Amino acid sequence: MFESPIREPLILGHKTYNQITTDLVSPILGRTSWKWYVTTAITALAMFAGFAAIAYTIWVGIGTWGLNKTVGWAFDITNFVFWIGIGHAGTLISAILLLFRQRWRMAINRAAEAMTIFAVICAGLFPIIHMGRPWLLFWFLPIPNTHGSLWVNFNSPLLWDVFAISTYFTISLLFWYTGLIPDLAMVRDRARPGSFAHILYSILSFGWTGNAKQWQRFEAVSLVLAGLSTPLVLSVHSIVSFDFATSILPGWHTTIFPPYFVAGAIFSGFGMVLTLMIITREALDLKDYITLEHIDAMAKVTLATGMMVGFAYATEFFIAWYSGSYWERYIFLNRAFGPYWWSYWIMVSCNLLIPQVFWIKKLRRSPWFVFIISIFVNIGMWFERFVIIVTSLHRDFLTSSWRMYKPTWVEVTILIGSFGLFLTLYMLFARFFPVIAAAETKSILKTSGDQYAGLSWEAYQAQKRAGVFGSVLQPAHHPDNPSQP
């Protein structure tokens, strides 16, 4: 019940428990705004355009893409790594920040975990369609087969990816849903008995009542899942980086790839969390929960991880020079000054230079400014993967096989479609699920609510004696819930 006076409150607006419930449930049970329909219609349109392009790719073949003999991986794997990276912030926020007892995570962890799940769905699309014959996907599974039971190659990082990403998706989904069950029960009990919403949320909330034993198990399970997710999130992007790092291609076979990719993933993930949360707090009027303090904290993480990524760029260049390898040096000079110089400098400016503005506190606390920077981060991190993949490939060992790569409309439409899929899923989530972990937020109200935080122990006790925190004499009656049997 006591928080150091230097800590800023995490929940503003002098909220009570009931107000937290009302603020989170009313967008779900209330009327849908026309803005939601318009936005969802646009994102769904993009999604279906992407599906059409995927169908065209599968029907005609990956010859519809701009790939050639030299550049065999380009847009598809760029998008794959990009989306996997986006997915990392959710687990980082909910798992690593939970283990570090960072309370500010509670306002954003639910939405960030949802983003993780949706981003992994988008990411999972690309390896499947880039195979050209997606119906042979099951060749990746270690199952008895008709090829004399010839098994999958456990030496291959591409196979490790299959295990890593499916595990990551499953565990993220379970972690997310574990936290959702009590909050869905909260929505269930606010819905009119017998209404469609009541039936729906009754099914989804699994009969949760919130008794003491359930909460005790809930906390035990959350902590273990957080402990499991922490190494998992680090392993997933490390394994994705092995796809490149275990090859023999200059520009790819770099030992710093695993930590470099993880830092980049956290960076891009926070970029996307900022983009979506700044819109969400405006659209759903959650400014008391996702405060400037939260945006400030996320901007700091973005700055720190952006500099880690920048440090990795510098290290790569130094090692390329220091290694004395002719090809290694050439690849890095070609990256920065070759035909794809523009993509390299977009990457450096968006990821390293532009986030430097976050040194200034005033700019970190200006939501619209942070929103614009977060868009740059998203662009920069997409280009990072493009740079790594395409510039390392396009000038092969033999000069005669040097080729340029240019995406076709099919690839661009699939990329737009993946954004459409991601945003449509997010819109559905924001409409039908509580976007903030309500139970967890309630549990920190008395330490981080603005009417409690920053009080000295004596002042807190004095206020408590004076009955500031609710009086016994006033039985609470809520207009949304006049249910007395």
Next chain:
Amino acid sequence: MAKYLIGLYTDEERLLAGIEALQKASIPIHEVCTPFPVHGLDQLLHLKKSRLPDAAFVYGALGTLTALSMQIYMYTIDWPINIGGKSFLPFPSFIPVTFELTVLFSGVLMFLSYLAVNRLYPGKRARIYDPRQTDDHMVVAIAAEPHWQKAQAVFEKTGASEIKIVEV
């Protein structure tokens, strides 16, 4: 359907004081439901430590064993493939899949155990005493009818905002 006397609290400190007073008066508490995890409640009710984390360890170990035996069987015993003269038992290569399956088994089986021990499943009818117990009220339910009168006095004294008899 059974009848319960319930006391509703709006403040977790009052709730804890109320439970303590009930225990002192040796009134058996049937159930305590709260809208969020209340710190110190499990110790006060003498709830045994959950064994789910131990189960998670066992499930994880099961995943490790499954992954290793699967890979060694497929790659080393059933169909060894000569890839550039590399080892038929490339142990370092087995680590990523082993790690992932350890996490997968541990997480999925623990989640299923969690649902099972809590008797939670899709479509289960929630036995709630008052809809506000998932909002901002903490419910203490007393099942034993002979204790109701004494319990009511304790609820009143410890600042319960509402006391009533409900059928669940």
